[in-house]
Amino acid sequence: MKTDMSKIIISEEDFLKFREYFYRKTGINFETTKRYFVDKRLIERIEATDSGDFRSYFIMMRFQASGAELQLLTNLMTVNETYFLREDYQFDCLVNSILPELVKRKTDNRPIRIWCIPSSSGEEPYTIAMYLMERWSGIHQWDVEILSSDIDTGILNKARIGRYSARSVMHVPAPWLVKYFTRVGDEYQICQDLREAVEFTRVNLAEPTDTRGYRNFDIIFCRNLLIYFDDLSRKTAAEVFFDALIPGGFVCLGHAESMSRISSLYKVRKFPQAIVYQKSLESR
Amino acid sequence: MAFIKKQAQPSTEQTQSTPETRDCQSLLKQLSSSDSTERRWAARDLVECPECANALMQRLKIETENSVREVILTTLTRMGDPVAIAGMVDCLRSEDAALRNEVVEAMKQLPLEVAPMMLGLLADPDPDVRIFAVNVLESLCHPEVESWLISVITDDAHVNVCATAVDLLGEVGSSNAIQTLEQLKARFSEEPYIQFAADLALRRINEN
Numbered sequence A: 001m002k003t004d005m006s007k008i009i010i011s012e013e014d015f016l017k018f019r020e021y022f023y024r025k026t027g028i029n030f031e032t033t034k035r036y037f038v039d040k041r042l043i044e045r046i047e048a049t050d051s052g053d054f055r056s057y058f059i060m061m062r063f064q065a066s067g068a069e070l071q072l073l074t075n076l077m078t079v080n081e082t083y084f085l086r087e088d089y090q091f092d093c094l095v096n097s098i099l100p101e102l103v104k105r106k107t108d109n110r111p112i113r114i115w116c117i118p119s120s121s122g123e124e125p126y127t128i129a130m131y132l133m134e135r136w137s138g139i140h141q142w143d144v145e146i147l148s149s150d151i152d153t154g155i156l157n158k159a160r161i162g163r164y165s166a167r168s169v170m171h172v173p174a175p176w177l178v179k180y181f182t183r184v185g186d187e188y189q190i191c192q193d194l195r196e197a198v199e200f201t202r203v204n205l206a207e208p209t210d211t212r213g214y215r216n217f218d219i220i221f222c223r224n225l226l227i228y229f230d231d232l233s234r235k236t237a238a239e240v241f242f243d244a245l246i247p248g249g250f251v252c253l254g255h256a257e258s259m260s261r262i263s264s265l266y267k268v269r270k271f272p273q274a275i276v277y278q279k280s281l282e283s284r
Numbered sequence B: 001m002a003f004i005k006k007q008a009q010p011s012t013e014q015t016q017s018t019p020e021t022r023d024c025q026s027l028l029k030q031l032s033s034s035d036s037t038e039r040r041w042a043a044r045d046l047v048e049c050p051e052c053a054n055a056l057m058q059r060l061k062i063e064t065e066n067s068v069r070e071v072i073l074t075t076l077t078r079m080g081d082p083v084a085i086a087g088m089v090d091c092l093r094s095e096d097a098a099l100r101n102e103v104v105e106a107m108k109q110l111p112l113e114v115a116p117m118m119l120g121l122l123a124d125p126d127p128d129v130r131i132f133a134v135n136v137l138e139s140l141c142h143p144e145v146e147s148w149l150i151s152v153i154t155d156d157a158h159v160n161v162c163a164t165a166v167d168l169l170g171e172v173g174s175s176n177a178i179q180t181l182e183q184l185k186a187r188f189s190e191e192p193y194i195q196f197a198a199d200l201a202l203r204r205i206n207e208n
Helices: A012-026 A032-048 A054-063 A068-077 A089-105 A123-135 A153-161 A174-180 A192-197 A231-244 B024-030 B036-048 B050-062 B066-079 B082-091 B097-108 B111-122 B127-137 B145-155 B159-172 B175-187 B192-207
Strands: A112-116 A144-150 A181-184 A187-190 A198-202 A217-222 A245-253 A267-270 A275-278
Touching: A012 A032, A012 A054, A012 A068, A032 A054, A032 A068, A054 A068, A068 A153, A089 A112, A089 A123, A089 A217, A089 A245, A089 A275, A112 A123, A123 A144, A123 A174, A123 A192, A123 A198, A144 A153, A153 A198, A174 A181, A192 A198, A217 A231, A231 A245, A231 B036, A231 B066, B024 B036, B024 B050, B036 B050, B036 B066, B050 B066, B050 B082, B066 B082, B066 B097, B082 B097, B082 B111, B097 B127, B111 B127, B111 B145, B127 B145, B127 B159, B145 B159, B145 B175, B159 B175, B159 B192, B175 B192
Parallel strands: A112 A144, A112 A217, A144 A198, A217 A245
Antiparallel strands: A181 A187, A245 A275, A267 A275
């Protein structure tokens, strides 16, 4: 029997209780202005699980051994809107400035490792793969690993499938669209080669056991995620990236984000195409 | 294509993190390691060991590697317990300016935990500590900030403490502060900076 949604009320106290719990588990902090967004999704899950009211739902979610409901709710609460070649000046910076500098000082044959977080539905890691193929001659000399992570398991599945709307691919140059996509009805399917070029994993940046194994990256793209975090969670994320990078590795943030306001661990690097942040070569 | 997928997984090497070596006692030992990476990882993982807040505090006072200090402070901020707060307060008396600034920034993240200690800090015999306490108020999201600042400019005898407080009142003050600002001007009538800063604060408050 379905619960009558119109009768489910999320009180101010419920909202604050949920917000505090969700923040502790994910590092994502909802301002009061997001109340409608949060309430709507909570009510949706209360209804779907036939919990009846917030209290029953919250207890079920909080004490569920599998954590499945929290994961489901996390998937609903995270914003996943993006598109191919978004803020492409940073990809120009990647192929024209960052990678040339990295390979110039490389003394081993270790693959170049790139970590994208959040992955969202895969547009960013696939864009990087296309950029490397089309605009970086070094791809013929160097092996590259691209790892793409997100807290939302649903969106990771979507990324692995690689099927996109016309809106999502609207900035993809026509020759790339022909080369890397197949039109399927109103949608675009990314090619198998690119799907195989990116590994997708589930990661919660606020969870030390999740991030401990992420090491030896040359470049991290973390764009438009930290704006959803509070100061302390941003700082924690910056420290996770610091340990994930090799000495001299780079972090690229979104255009509205600045590492200088978050942490003193990084050097600011002003390249002609973009400002990025670097772990110093002397760091360990 | 030169893309590699098989190896594109979280690295399993050198995480020094097998479960048996990540218990609190082992982490405490690693916190004193000669390897800064090991100390940094220990400081991060000690967030699960609230009883180790004091050990983290002691390490913070002698730690020279900036990245380890930063992680220790993040861990202490996440703990936010009375031991961590007391340790931070203690660091406000340090001769190490960088450490004091880092601690001020950390305390700003803990409004509810720091609030009970604020009156004591603002009455500290050391004027430098009182100035740092006002610095903490700069970004402390707490409803008492304005009334604390008003009490500082009412009672504090030290001109530099009052100057710091009046600067901040110009940003966060309301009409509640007007009378006290006028009294401050009278109390420090020979101090040009106080006259200037109080006038500026009054103008800003009146504009709002």
